[in-house]
Amino acid sequence: MMKFLVALLAGALSAFAFEPFALGPLMPLAFALLAGLVASAPRMRAALALGWGFGLGQFCVGLNWIATSFTYQAAMPAWLGWLAVFLLSLYLAVYPMLATGLAWRIGRRNPLALVFALAAGWIACEYLRAGIFTGFAWNPVGVALVDTPLRRTTGLIGTYGLSGLTVLLGGAIWLAMRHLRDAAFALLPVAVVGMASLLLPFAPTSSGSAVRIVQPNIGQEVKWRPGATEIAEARLLGLSGAPSTEPRLLLWPEAAVTAPLEDNRLGAAPLVASQRQAIIRALGPHDLLATGGLGVRSEDGRTAAGVRNSVFLLDPTGRLIGRYDKAHLVPYGEYLPMRPILSAIGLSRLAPGDVDFDAGPGPRTLDLPGFGKMGVQICYEIIFSGEVVDRAHRPDFLFNPSNDAWFGRWGPPQHLAQARLRAAEEGIPVIRSTPTGISALVDANGRLLHSLAWREPGEIDARLPAARAATPFAMLGNWLPLLFAFALLLIALWRGREPIAK
Structure with missing residues (x-):
């Protein structure tokens, strides 16, 4: 029991390696402690319990922001949010x-084998976590190293590979207290991948078209109140600035416009046209606007059968020239699983409305005349490594409008850190626009160029950074971290046959 509590505490402390505290060294130190605990486990059951305790501590602390989202839904008591985090x-x-169980099974007789197996298992299990039961890829442990030079390695082995390097760093710390040669061997993959990543080209320094990123600071607590639409519209238009003679790309947040911008119900066309005309008053003759909004689908021409969370691309006349529909929807946020059962016991979606959102077809690239090619990922879609780009039509940049007003103080900086890893993986810039922050411009190397603080209204005027050549990860995706995990596993199996180093 004492070792389980230590693992639980180590996991909880490791969460402070994530944003907003960003105490990165805590993560490998936590893994050093976890490796030692797993090595001392007498049975598989104990090793499994240690990994489960570590994960429980890390997720309960790191995902505390989820509880905040429940405070915006009057139908659900606030305490249910904390229960949701725990469950x-x-x-x-x-x-x-599963990762610690694999490590113990292969490396119980050899500490070095244990470390390599733990790293391999962690890569594989983070990949599985991102895909099973719709997936929840938030806070891979590698994101703790987003502000280190190892961020560049994601262009080779992806975010899950960077998580494996994080585990190896922690394992090397533990091994150094036992056998320096083993510690050096554990650091060898880190050194090799790190040096190989230096061969990847940096993004060109040339700047492109003018962009303006708008952050209106409209909180979730006021977004759907009577009169809020007019207030939001005025604030968005004011922050967009006066029309300019130079072409600009204006970028507004997810669901910035609450009235539908597409609606095929009878009689809706004039209202949609009026809404579009109202929001393009800030556009100059050569500007474009990319804004989050809603599209309503009706099957009978009268009632709404579905809604899509979309990004609409409008020209200065209000004409729709492109659209992206969110594909990776949030359970309980944008749709209610098992609706007949859950609605019968009084549960509802966190977002207002009784109609569930429809899912879009997936990543696509939009052509923006005068601005290049834009990929779009709405809100938490950006956290899914290897799933954010249409590889057949590689974009010049990614637009990630989000509504982080749900996410309390911890969620927005964690979200931004993961978006930075997408930029470094794919070798393309990322633009984020959110209602309350953190809006930002990230270059193709994953560096944060500009940002707006949480809960502050404002705008970012900047030049669109250039993309760099497609990285190996951009071409092959998550095959690379999985191959890296397989290589680590082979080393673990090889060393697991040897007796414990004296």
Whole structure:
């Protein structure tokens, strides 16, 4: 029991390696402690419990922002949010549990084999966590190293590979207290991948078209109140500035416009046209506007059968020239699973409305005349490594409008950190526009160029950074981290046959 509590505490402390505290060294130190605990486990059951406890502590602390989202839904008591965090963490902790079980099974006789197996298992389990049961890829442990030079390695081995390097760093710390040669061997993959990443080209320094990123600071607590639409419209138009003679790309947040911008119900066309005309008053003759909004689908021409969370691309006349529909929807946020059962007991979606959102077809690239090619990922879609770009039509940049007003103080900086890893993986800039922050411009190397603080209204005027050549990860995706995990596993199996180093 004492070792389980230590693992639980180590996991909880490791969460402070994530934003907003960003105490990165805590993550490898936590893994050093976890490796030692797993090595001392007498049985598989104990090793599994240690991994589960570590994961439970990390997720309960790191995902505390989820509880905040429940405070915006009057139909649900606030305490249910904390229960949701705990229950979700109980499930997510299964993946670290599987990794420690694998490490103990292969490396119980050899510490070096244990470290390599733990790293391999962690890569595989983070990949599985991102895909099973719709997936929840939030806070891979590698994101703790987003502000280190190892961020560049994601262009080779992706975010899950960077998580494996994080585990190896922690394992090397533990091994150094036992056998320096083993510690050096554990650091060898880190050194090799790190040096190889230096061969990847940096993004060109040339700047492109003018962009303006708008952050209106409209909180979720006021977004759907009577009169809020007019207030939001005035604030968005004011921050967009006066029309300019130079072409600009204006970027507004997710669901910035609450009235539908597409609606095929009878009689809706004039209202849609009026809404579009109202929001393009800030556009100059050569500007474009990319804004989050809603599209309504009706099957009978009268009632809404579905809604899509979309980004609409409008020209200065209000004409729709492109649209992206969110594909990776949030359970309980944008749709209610098992609706007949859950609605019968009084549960509802966190977002207002009784109609569930429809899912879009997936990543696509939009052509923006005069501005290049834009990929779009709405809100938490950006956290899914390897799933954010249409590889057949590589964009010049990614637009990630989001509504982080749900996410309290911890969620927005964690979201931004993961978006930075997408930029470094794919080698393309990322633009984020959110209602309350953190809006930002990230270059193709994953560096944060500009940002607007949380809960502050404002705008970012900047030049669109250039993309760099497609990285190996951009071409092959998550095959690369999985191959890296397989290589680590082979080393673990090889060393696992040898007796414990004296």
